[in-house]
Amino acid sequence: MSSAVTGVPAEIGAEAQAAEILEEARARPRARGWWPPGGSRRDRGRPRAPKTPWRVELRRNWVLYAMAVVPVVFLLIFRYLPMIGNVIAFRRFRPGGSIFGEYWVGTYYIEMFLNDPQFWRVFANTAILGGLTLLICFPLPILLALALNEVRARVFKRTIQSISYLPHFLSIVIVAGMVMQLLAIRGPINQWIESIGGSAIPFLDRAEWFRTIYVTSEVWQTIGWGTILYLAALTTVDASLYEAARIDGANRLRQTWHITLPGIRPTMVTLLILNIGTFLNVGFEKVFLLYNPLTYSTADIISTYLFRVGLVSNNFSYAAAIGLFQALIGLAMVLTANLVSRRLVGASLW
């Protein structure tokens, strides 16, 4: 959603957060430990000075603050102003008028969507689609990473990796286009169905197929890319553990079960928690490109609904109320996920 609006590359989500969290988890013991003498690389450098007065600070570092002015102004205008702009959820908005609306209407629009059966239907669709995606797209990269980890031939391994990362780099428009071509009434899938004696199915017009199509294409896009953090974690598993296990008579399956999996457990837990925290953020763009009125009953999600309400029907305030509700739920879930992560793995984002 945010990527859709701002044009930021879509991949910034979970990997970024996971990378940060894992870094924290790794850095922490060192930072607190007794080695290396003089503190870790992270705290080396200037000793923490007593707070300088602002006047002195500004005189000393004004160049640095000046450098930050343009980026900060950018953030204030293009990130924070829209956040404040959410007040139109509580105000009457007139297109072309003030971006903060005309006058207060209280919780009129909030009550409107709480009483809107359509809203609850798209809410349920979002939860189901997000839940299915989480359930299926979370474990598969782990399996692929384990399979790749067993490959000895380097060139072979790198080739497989290159192929499996590729879908991650495609524009969502191309992904959607490929899905449509594959599932077209004369497309390869239907040709195959007809060759085994079935009759062609207009998949994209059938509501009962939408979730399967969405999740499958999601797997195609993410399975390879998702292995990166696991493959990195796998390289850190202590090789002597395998040796010890083998001497104790463990076969490969048992080695995987008792050494490999526990070895990447922190990564798995962190990513799982993060994914749970963001599972309601179902990708707007792909749904938007793949759905049509025939499949609304399963495909319509919060963000596509608010798009139609806001920008097709021009009911800006109502759409803003829905968007605000979704953003707040998302924020609460990420904060909770972070808290859980801190308790369980001992690492968090902040």
Added chain:
Amino acid sequence: MVTQSAMTTTNPRRSSGSIGPRDTTGYRIFTWANNGFLVVLSLAMLFPFAMLVAQSFSSPAALKAGRVGIWPVGFTLDTYKFLMQNQMFWLNYRNTVVYTVVATVIAMVLTTLMAYVLARRHLRARGFLVGIVVFTMFFNGGLIPNYVLISALGMKNTIWAIVVPGAISVFNLLVMKSFFENQPLELEEAAQIDGLGWFGIFTRIVLPLSQAVLATMILFYSVGFWNDWFAAFLYLDRQELFPVTLFLRNVIAGASSTASEGAAAAGMNSATQIAESVKAVAMILTLIPILCVYPFVQRYFVSGVMLGSVKG
């Protein structure tokens, strides 16, 4: 580059030589099964690409009859010729190049400046600045307020609606910040003693030493902007301003005049059928630049994801 661990670090079991019973029959069967599984998986993942290529070279009649699978039927280059001669397609293609370059330049300037400032640990306002950056990762204004803002700023139907709002990606910013933080402070101190100011240190010491991370960020941003279509969909109404991704979207959605033009040009009576091969060609032509840079980009992307987690 700091690391390419996921790609190149050796497998612990392999690197330690004799670990694991690897000449037993069971193990050999396992290896074959595993490799076989991976080959099948890769072929399945490549199938959509093969299908596109096959469709793009096939005759509309064969496509209409549903005879095209993974191999072109009724080989023809007409669809390519048709699209190549389409003025609007090339105009939109050029727009994408312009948008990508301008947006990447803007994004790089803002991101680098901010990352450099945030990496100076002694700044008293650092915590506050990091806070306002990171918060935008978890909470955003949402579709409607963004749309209202861009409209109010008069940026609709201008290039600025496409190239400005995406300028700071928090993820890229944090990656760059952690890279700067890992540069030796001694260099900076030496430069200070020699009389360089903060800006001089930035342009003469920090940037030249950061070429790897700068290259990574340029690739991150430019692939993102190249692939983007939604900002254009929201904020541009005039077809001559569209990026090629939006052209493609309209062809796919069948909403474009190009598809039906294509039908007429090929002398087909059904507009939807010729559109199939036009779609395939348009997708391939949009994809080609990504595929060309992919071999070079790939390891940077991988190391970019890893940068935060495996550094130091």
